[in-house]
Amino acid sequence: MSGGSSGSVAGPWWVVVTGASQGFGAAICMGLAPLLPRGSKLLGVARSQEGLTNTAAAVNKINPNATFISIMMDLETATTLDLEAALKRHLGAGQPTPPGQALVFHNAGSLGALKYLREMDDSAHASSYFNLNISSVIRLNAAFLRVTSALPAKVAVKIIHIISLAALEPFKSWGLYCTAKAGREMLFRVLAAENPALRVLSYSPGALDNDMQVKARTETQDKDIRDIMSSLKAEGKLLPCITSANKLLHILDKDQFKSGEHIDYSDA
Numbered sequence: 001m002s003g004g005s006s007g008s009v010a011g012p013w014w015v016v017v018t019g020a021s022q023g024f025g026a027a028i029c030m031g032l033a034p035l036l037p038r039g040s041k042l043l044g045v046a047r048s049q050e051g052l053t054n055t056a057a058a059v060n061k062i063n064p065n066a067t068f069i070s071i072m073m074d075l076e077t078a079t080t081l082d083l084e085a086a087l088k089r090h091l092g093a094g095q096p097t098p099p100g101q102a103l104v105f106h107n108a109g110s111l112g113a114l115k116y117l118r119e120m121d122d123s124a125h126a127s128s129y130f131n132l133n134i135s136s137v138i139r140l141n142a143a144f145l146r147v148t149s150a151l152p153a154k155v156a157v158k159i160i161h162i163i164s165l166a167a168l169e170p171f172k173s174w175g176l177y178c179t180a181k182a183g184r185e186m187l188f189r190v191l192a193a194e195n196p197a198l199r200v201l202s203y204s205p206g207a208l209d210n211d212m213q214v215k216a217r218t219e220t221q222d223k224d225i226r227d228i229m230s231s232l233k234a235e236g237k238l239l240p241c242i243t244s245a246n247k248l249l250h251i252l253d254k255d256q257f258k259s260g261e262h263i264d265y266s267d268a
């Protein structure tokens with residue numbers, strides 16, 4: 001993202017990436033690293049200190065003029081106040097310069113139990129699943145918008161949501177995941193409708209060659225879906241995370257999407 005074509009002003013960027021400890025979130029951070037102007041702050045949120053430390057080292061190696069800040073936090077239990085306090089600590093009042101743009105990538109997520117709905121009898125699991133995969137997104141948006149509301153109007157504020165084909169297609173034995181992604185799609189469309197000044201994007205990264213796919217092809221109860229996931233790997237159809245992350249950053253740079261739109265890796 002050059003900043004020029006995206007209508008943003010010059011200056012450091014403020015970026016928040018959830019799930020920055022591994023997988024697609026770490027790839028977003030690495031794809032962003034060379035683009036960050038001097039003085040930018042990249043806040044990576046996750047539970048794994050080791051994973052965040054690895055991402056920090058990779059970002060710092062690519063761009064020593066930007067700062068990666070590790071925020072070890074469990075998004076399932078973090079409140080809006082916890083999130084707001086963490087953002088204000090690093091991005092709040094007293095910053096020497098307002099940012100050129102402020103971005104949040106809602107990337108953290110989980111598959112949850114991959115079993116048929118007729119066997120889904122653990123309501124505690126369902127509650128904690130939706131708390132992480134839907135409610136935490138609502139809480140982080142509220143915190144991020146409170147912190148960025150004081151910025152000058154010319155600062156571009158972009159909210160990026162990592163979605164999946166599963167928001168649109170029913171995958172047998174993936175009821176929790178499909179439901180959360182479908183709910184989030186509408187959540188971000190409402191966010192875009194409520195805030196015309198924001199740029200909101202739901203990006204579906206394609207099937208990625210990472211840990212989440214290992215779980216998908218080994219733990220999915222439904223054999224048809226499990227076989228599809230296994231064949232994606234066997235036929236070499238899984239994407240490297242960085243390839244899809246760079247496509248997302250290119251879409252953001254071109255800035256031609258309709259706010260609230262859902263774009264798939266293969267569309268762009």
Ligand SMILES: NC(=O)c1ccc[n+]([C@@H]2O[C@H](COP(=O)([O-])OP(=O)(O)OC[C@H]3O[C@@H](n4cnc5c(N)ncnc54)[C@H](OP(=O)(O)O)[C@@H]3O)[C@@H](O)[C@H]2O)c1
Pocket residue numbers: 018019020021022023024025045046047048049051073074075076106107108109110132162163164165204205206207208209210211212213
């Ligand atoms: N993999 C695919 O093929 C694929 C396809 C379409 C969409 N997606 C979406 O892409 C996004 C990234 O997934 P991925 O494939 O990179 O999966 P992943 O490798 O399993 O990474 C998930 C990330 O979410 C974080 N996370 C999970 N629970 C958390 C919690 N309670 N609090 C804070 N962070 C938490 C993890 O960090 P910690 O464990 O350190 O907390 C990790 O960094 C997800 O939204 C996923 O639905 C993936």
